[in-house]
Amino acid sequence: MTGPDYLAALLLLAGALFFLAGTLGLLRFPDVYTRLHALTKADNVGLGLIVLGLSLQSGSWLVAGKLILIWLLVLLAGASVSHLIARGARLRGIPEWRR
Amino acid sequence: MSLLQTGIDALLALGLVWLAWRALACPDLFRGIVLFIAFGLLMALAWVRLEAPDVALAEAAIGAGLTGALLLAALARLNRIAPAGTRADTREAWRNAPALLLVLAGAGLGLAVLSLLPEPAGLQAQVAAELGRSGVSNPVTAVLLNFRGYDTLLEVLVLLLALLAAWSLEAEPPRREAAPGPVLDLLLRLLLPVLVLAAAYLLWAGAHAPGGAFQAGAVLGAAGVLALLAGWRLQPHLTGLPLRLAIVIGPGGFLLVAWALLLTGRPLLEYPPALAGALILLIETLATLSIAATLAVLFQGSRPAAEPPA
Amino acid sequence: MPDLYHALTLFLLLNLGAGLWRVVRGPTAADRMLAAQLFGTTAVAILLVLAQAGGVAALRDVALVFALLAAVAAVAFVRRAWPQPEDEHDRP
Numbered sequence: 003m004t005g006p007d008y009l010a011a012l013l014l015l016a017g018a019l020f021f022l023a024g025t026l027g028l029l030r031f032p033d034v035y036t037r038l039h040a041l042t043k044a045d046n047v048g049l050g051l052i053v054l055g056l057s058l059q060s061g062s063w064l065v066a067g068k069l070i071l072i073w074l075l076v077l078l079a080g081a082s083v084s085h086l087i088a089r090g091a092r093l094r095g096i097p098e099w100r101r
Numbered sequence: 102m103s104l105l106q107t108g109i110d111a112l113l114a115l116g117l118v119w120l121a122w123r124a125l126a127c128p129d130l131f132r133g134i135v136l137f138i139a140f141g142l143l144m145a146l147a148w149v150r151l152e153a154p155d156v157a158l159a160e161a162a163i164g165a166g167l168t169g170a171l172l173l174a175a176l177a178r179l180n181r182i183a184p185a186g187t188r189a190d191t192r193e194a195w196r197n198a199p200a201l202l203l204v205l206a207g208a209g210l211g212l213a214v215l216s217l218l219p220e221p222a223g224l225q226a227q228v229a230a231e232l233g234r235s236g237v238s239n240p241v242t243a244v245l246l247n248f249r250g251y252d253t254l255l256e257v258l259v260l261l262l263a264l265l266a267a268w269s270l271e272a273e274p275p276r277r278e279a280a281p282g283p284v285l286d287l288l289l290r291l292l293l294p295v296l297v298l299a300a301a302y303l304l305w306a307g308a309h310a311p312g313g314a315f316q317a318g319a320v321l322g323a324a325g326v327l328a329l330l331a332g333w334r335l336q337p338h339l340t341g342l343p344l345r346l347a348i349v350i351g352p353g354g355f356l357l358v359a360w361a362l363l364l365t366g367r368p369l370l371e372y373p374p375a376l377a378g379a380l381i382l383l384i385e386t387l388a389t390l391s392i393a394a395t396l397a398v399l400f401q402g403s404r405p406a407a408e409p410p411a
Numbered sequence: 412m413p414d415l416y417h418a419l420t421l422f423l424l425l426n427l428g429a430g431l432w433r434v435v436r437g438p439t440a441a442d443r444m445l446a447a448q449l450f451g452t453t454a455v456a457i458l459l460v461l462a463q464a465g466g467v468a469a470l471r472d473v474a475l476v477f478a479l480l481a482a483v484a485a486v487a488f489v490r491r492a493w494p495q496p497e498d499e500h501d502r503p
Binding site: 021040086096 | 429455
């Protein structure tokens with residue numbers, strides 16, 4: 003393993019950590035609005051870090067570009083869908099969590 | 102195979118069986134659909150682990166993406182026609198017949214697996230030997246569009262039959278879609294061009310890598326489904342003959358090619374090797390258009406009104 | 412490196428499995444759909460990692476298709492299948 007390999011491994015592990023945070027959020031947060039964080043923030047950052055790590059490993063600009071395109075598409079879908087779900091939930095009067 | 106890989110495969114297998122059971126057994130139809138979407142995702146991953154990226158691609162495009170949307174639209178229709186409380190529960194009466202059928206099918210499959218030769222020869226060698234004359238370099242496409250082209254012809258016709266069945270049902274009044282709102286509108290304007298481009302890419306890639314008409318058609322059909330969901334509709338003058346032409350051009354073009362080849366004295370769908378590549382591309386392009394149009398129209402359900410709604 | 416890729420795949424699959432609890436549990440339809448959407452992101456990550464691990468470029472195309480179609484089912488849910496606001500059924 004060389005320098006870039008260690009960096010890539012570090013990025014992949016960090017990505018895995020964000021996925022774990024997203025899953026914990028999905029399971030433990032108290033209402034649908036807070037659970038949306040798992041979708042829009044944690045998992046998308048996790049995928050971004052994994053994409054970065056894999057881009058370093060791929061050794062090709064073409065592959066790296068394709069990986070980043072895939073990440074951007076997932077970001078677009080995740081952001082739009084979470085907005086639509088949150089808006090629909092408010093319209094339907096699903097109550098938000100209060101301490 | 103390492104212990105980690107065994108763990109991945111075991112988890113996938115357990116997950117698939119559990120999801121299939123839960124999706125079938127749960128009384129709430131919506132929950133069943135969501136479990137089925139998750140099942141499609143895991144199924145695509147399972148095909149990847151079985152080293153069948155072609156099937157994984159088809160499962161990703163059709164199983165995980167479009168089928169979920171089709172089932173959700175069907176559920177919405179069902180809830181409109183017969184709200185949850187008013188449906189007659191047919192499950193009790195019908196539970197035993199499918200179970201018996203499944204046991205018989207399972208026993209048949211088990212017997213088939215047991216009767217396989219311990220070292221099956223497979224057909225890879227024959228396919229590899231003839232690949233040079235097929236017009237494409239992806240063996241899966243060679244089998245689907247050349248060596249066993251009539252299978253694919255029948256599959257395209259099955260899709261057409263499904264549409265005919267849906268269209269023979271009573272037409273629904275055209276639904277008024279709520280305004281899409283800025284977010285859905287922006288999503289559509291960004292995503293539609295990318296979907297069209299990706300469909301063209303998958304169609305072209307099918308000649309030498311996993312891809313082809315069904316995957317490309319599903320991606321293009323998804324573009325149509327998204328547009329329909331945002332409330333976009335075809336102009337009234339396009340819903341008549343032009344739409345029908347788009348739907349039949351795939352199977353129609355396929356049949357015309359088959360007929361032309363028969364006229365030149367060749368067996369059914371045996372292309373001249375020099376023309377094979379071009380003919381396969383032509384058939385797949387037309388099929389992509391028809392599959393996309395058929396899937397989008399199936400999602401809408403009933404026949405689009407030829408005259409503008411009053 | 413291959414061991415790291417496979418360990419990462421296994422870890423992501425376990426995440427996906429844990430998320431299934433939310434699909435079964437709900438309580439609202441939105442929660443179930445949200446979890447399914449999340450599985451799409453996880454599946455994309457798994458596919459990209461497996462593409463690098465096995466050197467199979469075609470798996471990136473599978474991931475691309477997942478990413479492209481990620482929004483379709485959820486948009487169909489929000490626009491069609493989600494019970495209308497006056498429906499009591501959807502309340503937690």
